[in-house]
Amino acid sequence: MATNRQMMVMAGDGIGPEVMTATLKVVDWLAKHRSISFDISEGLVGGAAYDKSGSPLTDETLADAMAADAVLFGAVGGPEYDDLPFELKPERALLGLRKEMDLFANLRPALVFPPLVSASSLKPEIVSGLNIVIVRELTGGIYFAEPRGRDTDANGMVRAFDTNMYTPPEIERIGRVAFDLARKRDGAVMSVEKANVMHSGVLWREVMTALHAAEGEGVSLSHMYADNCAMQLVRNPRQFDVIVTDNLFGDLLSDCAAMLTGSLGMLPSASLGAIDETTGKRHALYEPVHGSAPDIAGQGLANPLAQVLSLAMLLRYSFDQGDDAELLERAVEKALDGELRTGDIMADGCTQTGTDGMIGAVLDSLDALAR
Numbered sequence: 001m002a003t004n005r006q007m008m009v010m011a012g013d014g015i016g017p018e019v020m021t022a023t024l025k026v027v028d029w030l031a032k033h034r035s036i037s038f039d040i041s042e043g044l045v046g047g048a049a050y051d052k053s054g055s056p057l058t059d060e061t062l063a064d065a066m067a068a069d070a071v072l073f074g075a076v077g078g079p080e081y082d083d084l085p086f087e088l089k090p091e092r093a094l095l096g097l098r099k100e101m102d103l104f105a106n107l108r109p110a111l112v113f114p115p116l117v118s119a120s121s122l123k124p125e126i127v128s129g130l131n132i133v134i135v136r137e138l139t140g141g142i143y144f145a146e147p148r149g150r151d152t153d154a155n156g157m158v159r160a161f162d163t164n165m166y167t168p169p170e171i172e173r174i175g176r177v178a179f180d181l182a183r184k185r186d187g188a189v190m191s192v193e194k195a196n197v198m199h200s201g202v203l204w205r206e207v208m209t210a211l212h213a214a215e216g217e218g219v220s221l222s223h224m225y226a227d228n229c230a231m232q233l234v235r236n237p238r239q240f241d242v243i244v245t246d247n248l249f250g251d252l253l254s255d256c257a258a259m260l261t262g263s264l265g266m267l268p269s270a271s272l273g274a275i276d277e278t279t280g281k282r283h284a285l286y287e288p289v290h291g292s293a294p295d296i297a298g299q300g301l302a303n304p305l306a307q308v309l310s311l312a313m314l315l316r317y318s319f320d321q322g323d324d325a326e327l328l329e330r331a332v333e334k335a336l337d338g339e340l341r342t343g344d345i346m347a348d349g350c351t352q353t354g355t356d357g358m359i360g361a362v363l364d365s366l367d368a369l370a371r
């Protein structure tokens with residue numbers, strides 16, 4: 001049956017295909033029990049695409065992703081691709097999708113589920129109840145700005161360089177996303193840069209301050225240097241609500257925030273483009289933060305929950321189905337209340353399981369919640 005929901009699935013490499021296969025069982029559950037169905041297309045990406053076609057992202061796959069309402073992405077990369085030239089590395093596919101689809105706003109929620117409080121490397125009293133979102137600028141800064149590359153200076157010395165450049169419109173649009181999100185939460189935005197040493201940081205702070213004066217109603221704005229933010233995240237993470245920062249700092253700080261929640265295996269993310277004024281639609285890609293985890297790939301051990309939570313974000317942000325998103329989130333939490341745990345979140349008194357066991361617990365929880 002044709003639906004008006006076009007979802008493109010890109011499982012990618014490493015544990016990507018395993019956690020995706022598991023998550024598609026949740027998609028089937030939604031079709032069966034909530035009458036939510038998708039037109040699903042699949043595409044190879046990363047190393048898997050390179051193996052087949054010699055490119056980590058073909059034009060065809062990119063065109064399909066642009067045409068879909070939403071992309072559900074697994075993970076890319078693996079040691080077998082380490083020696084490939086820069087432009088052919090699996091990660092280029094992800095960066096290419098972000099850039100070509102103009103997915104400038106990356107939302108990375110870090111939420112501590114009560115049953116996982118003890119899985120965090122920090123003390124329970126520091127992390128319990130933690131609920132923050134990092135809003136990472138995703139299409140600019142040092143990941144993309146020119147000049148970047150490698151050359152030889154006048155003395156014959158090889159040098160390599162990347163540029164952290166931002167313009168006011170790039171800063172404003174990510175600032176707006178952070179303000180809008182904060183309005184639906186506790187209303188506190190922390191803007192993070194290194195204005196003490198970087199020109200791009202000075203501009204970032206100026207533009208955020210001006211944007212707040214003009215459009216920041218209902219939101220408080222504070223500023224913090226990125227190094228201090230890294231420290232504060234492990235010292236007292238609950239002081240934050242929404243953190244907005246550039247591409248590189250967002251990459252670093254979101255891994256740190258992820259670990260506060262107990263495991264990188266729990267964290268979803270949404271990468272969103274601008275809303276098209278005529279169609280009301282936006283490009284969007286949803287992916288777990290964990291990456292391809294080659295060390296455990298192919299063994300059925302991976303935690304599929306970040307991929308399931310990424311599906312929940314897809315329902316919320318691309319299809320405005322907040323209720324169904326919440327149902328999935330509650331099912332994940334209920335599953336964690338049970339005794340089955342994958343290795344990354346294993347705890348005393350629990351039974352270790354793999355990808356299938358964990359997704360089975362989610363499906364059982366969905367059945368129970370839907371009853």
Ligand code: IPM
Pocket residue numbers: 091094095251
């Ligand atoms: C992430 C990842 C990517 C990044 C890699 C895989 C290119 O670490 O999404 O955080 O650096 O952005």
Ligand code: MG
Pocket residue numbers: 251252255
């Ligand atoms: Mg990263």
